[in-house]
Amino acid sequence: MRDSATVSKGGAGEGMKKPLFTGPDWDYHDVLRVYEAIEEIALGELRLDIYPNQIEVISSEQMLDAYSAMGMPLFYKHWSFGKHFARDEMLYRKGYQGLAYEIVINSKPCISYIMEENTMTMQTLVMAHAAFGHNHFFKNNRLFREWTDADGILDYLEFAKGYIAECEERYGLTAVERVLDAAHALMTHGVHRYPRRHAKSLREERDRELERLKYEEQTYNDLWRTIPADDEGADTALLNRAGERKRRLGLPEENLLYFLEKRAPNLQHWQREILRIVRNVAQYFYPQKQTKVMNEGCATAVHYHIMRRLHEQGRLTDGSFLEFLHSHTNVVFQPDFDDPRFSGLNPYALGFAILQDLQRMALDPTEEDRRWFPEIAGGGDWTEVWQEAWRAYRDESFILQFLSPKVMRDFRFFRIHDEADAPELIVDAIHDDAGYREIRRSLAARYDLARIEPDIQVVDVDLAGDRKLILEHRVVDGVTLEERNAVAVLRHLAYLWGYGVKLYEVDPATDRVIHEYPEVGCTDPL
Amino acid sequence: MVNIIDRRRNPQGKSLANRQRFMRRAKRQVLDAVNEASGKRRVTDMEGGEQITIPVDGLREPSFHKARGQGVREHVIPGNKEYVVGDRIPRPEEEGAGRGLGGSASGEGEDEFTFAVSRDEFLDLFFEGLELPDLVKRQIKKTYSYTQQRAGYSVSGAPSNLNIERTMRNSLSRRLALRRPKPEELRILDEEIDRLERSGADPERLRALIEERAAKRQRSRAIPYIDPVDIRYNRFTQVPNPSSQAVMFCLMDVSGSMTEEMKDLAKRFFMLLHLFLERRYRHVEVVFIRHTHIAQEVDEETFFYSRETGGTLVSPALQLMRGVIDARYAPEDWNIYGAQASDGDNTPADNPAVIHAMERTILPLCQYFAYIEVGAAQTGHMASDLWRLYERMAVGDSPLAMRRVRSRGDIFPVFRDLFTPAELRR
Structure with a gap:
């Protein structure tokens, strides 16, 4: 773990205060007292801007419960959550997997769950991490501000839960389960990736229609009728019709759930509403998927700063601080690729390292930093740099912007070029002057959801014929879909659409079809 | 600004409904797994749950994602020690290091799913589809009690x-x-x-x-x-609340000819039976009769756990059963079931008395009488006294059913076999 960056303010100068607590046990008053001490540092020194906090103490049992339903305090019922619960419970009871120390919810008030088993030191860490770090990120990051409604989410989930329970009562468990299964299968493709044009209100729609009529009346000229029809007209009309059809259906559309909700011919109203619920939930979580590194980095950097400051002020005993360092080191541990514990990059480690490095650069820049980050190096006000990063970036752009050569060296990053047909992997960039930019670019791309997730769009519907739905997967780097899963998802899709579905995998450069899935009918068994 | 809430007292098991949905979904797989698991476990373990592994078919949550091992990829990985640009690394095996290098697609490659079922769930599944045989027969006779149930509104009333x-x-x-x-x-x-x-x-x-x-x-x-x-x-309307009364007699030979192992098998069978009854029917009474050369009605504890030695006479047990029926369980009010476990030994002089008791009193009174012969596999072909005796009676639509249990592994299948309703039997 890094132990370098010096903290600008405070230090030994200020008077040592009494420790906030000494033993591992805690009670309500301890939590409150510690919360206030943390708040002082978080708002005063780090200038965090947070939603009001609600801290809920729960048991491990309840933590497991919360796990299973995407970490939300209330959620609709579905067997898949039961499955996750069964697995998590097994792993936990057998000791294969510990429980998270906390869960935090992007809502207003911001709810953090802390476990009763935690020691007071851990509660302190967890509050600094979740109630301040994550909370600030939720409130300030652009993606969250734009895409999630922290005020409304709990009410919406309450509504969703009630609505789905009512549907189960009315239409039967199986019918609802069928729709939810299908919707969940399409969940990764149920988000709008780009902000949409603001939807028109009914009044606007009507005004527009009236305006168009008026225009037609004004420009009406009977002479046009006397012009003989073009022979080729039929063909163009057909083409035009295809264009018109696509326009009317809003095609191409990459939000499959949205498309089905609005356009599937045979769905009942309640089925559409369920699709909408799943879609809204997916959209709510979409920013979290795009900001894992930053979000955890933010929370980790915040708790690290706060815990260190508390210790410096004498409000944390040496023993507590050691206990904290122990957990903290575990959290930001990044095993090497050849370590048996390696399972990919640890977002906590990467996010934390980049932020710590930004702090270092602002306070104590090297020649290299001045070359790479002239606007940050030596700036002094590292909190502003952090704030700006948290506000305006997502993982991909954050790494592209802020990953410094030093961090790449510390991680000893190298890049491997992997061609499926080649017998060997080629190392084509390492942490040296020639490789920094390459590695940074590749690493950033790995966090670009639009690249990681297959780009699948509805491109056309054969409205005149058999109403077949046509999908296209625009293949990137020659990587096609995993077939078994794809077929299963297509069946779900066909069930919702109500007619056949066909998927083509297309090379976007040449529009050549690489792979074609046989048509899936809506009554095919799963 | 902060609000600290203690939620520990909140109702537990919020995900119970999810779990039930999951169990319903996975029923077939879970059932197979439970059957397999139950062969291996001991009846005394019934207290605990069970960890079972089921194939993940039908429980998959598919999603569109990219296939592995295709196209061109770039991986950035940490921990470079010796590589320089241009180095070639042999492609690692699929598992192990490849997992890291491959930037694993989520959730792929899981083919089995392991989780724990609770005791209740285990028993529920294990006893699924089992019925006390011929319970319907005398259901006409069963006594009714009524419960009040809301039935809308009326314009008159109290x-x-x-x-x-x-x-x-x-x-x-x-x-x-x-x-x-x-x-x-x-x-x-x-x-x-x-x-x-x-x-x-x-x-x-x-x-x-x-x-x-x-x-x-x-x-x-x-x-x-x-x-x-x-x-x-x-x-309010009165809704009949069917209450089927049944009494189950458990007869067991605890005499000297029964070895410890046999007793153990018999005990296991009865424990299972007892568990089944207690679970399945609310209005079932169980009478435990154990016998050596004398028969005694005992309580559950004594029946299973106390040890006794003596000679072997079967008829006293049957007579005692008859006596208990006469005293407490009038055949017109009660469905009567019998289950007997023995090693098949009987004093030859007692055989006529057994036949008499069975044919004249016990079988006509019983809906079903299950005879379990326990014993090690050594006497495979030699039928025992009691077995030959009962075999003659177990013909036509006699309520007598008999099975042999040779080892612990047999107990569950035999039990299932005995209590599977005829229409479900394969």
Whole structure:
């Protein structure tokens, strides 16, 4: 773990205060007292801007419960959550997997769950991490501000839960389960990736229609009728019709759930509403998927700063601080690729390292930093740099912007070029002057959801014929879909659409079809 | 600014409904797994749950994602020690290091799913589809008790069943429909009149108002606040609550000819049976009779756990069973079931008495009589005394059924076999 960056303010100068607590046990008053001490540092020194906090103490049992339903305090019922619960419970009871120390919810008030088993030191860490770090990120990051409604989410989930329970009562468990299964299968493709044009209100729609009529009346000229029809007209009309059809259906559309909700011919109203619920939930979580590194980095950097400051002020005993360092080191541990514990990059480690490095650069820049980050190096006000990063970036752009050569060296990053047909992997960039930019670019791309997730769009519907739905997967780097899963998802899709579905995998450069899935009918068994 | 809430007292098991949905979904796989697991476990373990592994088919949550091992990829990985640009690394095996290098696609490659089922769930699944045989036969005779169940509303009933909400709702709508003046309106009128009378300003209006007030008062008197037509009562109906009474006799030979191992098998069978009964039927009584050369009715504890030695006579046990039936379980009120476990030994002199007791009294009284012969596999072909005896009786639609249990592994299948309803038997 890094132990370098010096903290600008405070230090030994200020008077040592009494420790906030000494033993591992805690009670309500301890939590409150510690919360206030943390708040002082978080708002005063780090200038965090947070939603009001609600801290809920729960048991491990309840933590497991919360796990299973995407970490939300209330959620609709579905067997898949039961499955996750069964697995998590097994792993936990057998000791294969510990429980998270906390869960935090992007809502207003911001709810953090802390476990009763935690020691007071851990509660302190967890509050600094979740109630301040994550909370600030939720409130300030652009993606969250734009895409999630922290005020409304709990009410919406309450509504969703009630609505789905009512549907189960009315239409039967199986019918609802069928729709939810299908919707969940399409969940990764149920988000709008780009902000949409603001939807028109009914009044606007009507005004527009009236305006168009008026225009037609004004420009009406009977002479046009006397012009003989073009022979080729039929063909163009057909083409035009295809264009018109696509326009009317809003095609191409990459939000499959949205498309089905609005356009599937045979769905009942309640089925559409369920699709909408799943879609809204997916959209709510979409920013979290795009900001894992930053979000955890933010929370980790915040708790690290706060815990260190508390210790410096004498409000944390040496023993507590050691206990904290122990957990903290575990959290930001990044095993090497050849370590048996390696399972990919640890977002906590990467996010934390980049932020710590930004702090270092602002306070104590090297020649290299001045070359790479002239606007940050030596700036002094590292909190502003952090704030700006948290506000305006997502993982991909954050790494592209802020990953410094030093961090790449510390991680000893190298890049491997992997061609499926080649017998060997080629190392084509390492942490040296020639490789920094390459590695940074590749690493950033790995966090670009639009690249990681297959780009699948509805491109056309054969409205005149058999109403077949046509999908296209625009293949990137020659990587096609995993077939078994794809077929299963297509069946779900066909069930919702109500007619056949066909998927083509297309090379976007040449529009050549690489792979074609046989048509899936809506009554095919799963 | 901060709000700290202790949620530990909140109801537990929020995900129970999810779990039930999951179990329902995975039923077939879980059932297979439970059957397999139950072969390996001991009956005394019934207290605990079970960890089972099921194939993940039908429990997959598919999603579109990219296939592995295709196209061109770039991986950035940490921990470079010796590589320089241009190094070639042999492609690692699929598992192990490849997992990291491959940037694993989520959740792919899991083919088995391991989780723990609770004791209740385990038993539920294990006993799924098992019935006490021929329970229907005497169901006509079973006694009924009734429970009250809500059945809407009625216009007549006892005052204690008055549904105030409904009544007031009707009253309100009637009053609105008939335009019964509100007390408020009358009060305002009164005040207005009072004011005019005092000031004497507008006699015309005063007169009009007084008339209006008289009319309203008249109307208010004519239209009652609550009318008998408004009144609603909660209606209840009596729903028969079927209660099937059954008594199960557990007979066990604990004599010297029964080895410890046999006793153990028999005990296991009865434990299972007992568990089954306690679980499946609320109105089942169980009588435990153990016998050596004498028979005793004992309590459950003694039946399973105390040890006794002696000679072997079967008929006293049957006679005692008969005696208990006569004393406590009138055949016209009770469905009677018998289950006997023995090593098959009997003193030859006792055989006629056994035949007599069985044919004359026990079998005619019983819906079903299961005979379990326990014993190590050594006497495979030699049928025992009791087995030969019973074999002669177990013909046609005799309620007697017999099975051999040789080892612990047999107990569950035999048990299932005995208690599977005929229509479900393969």
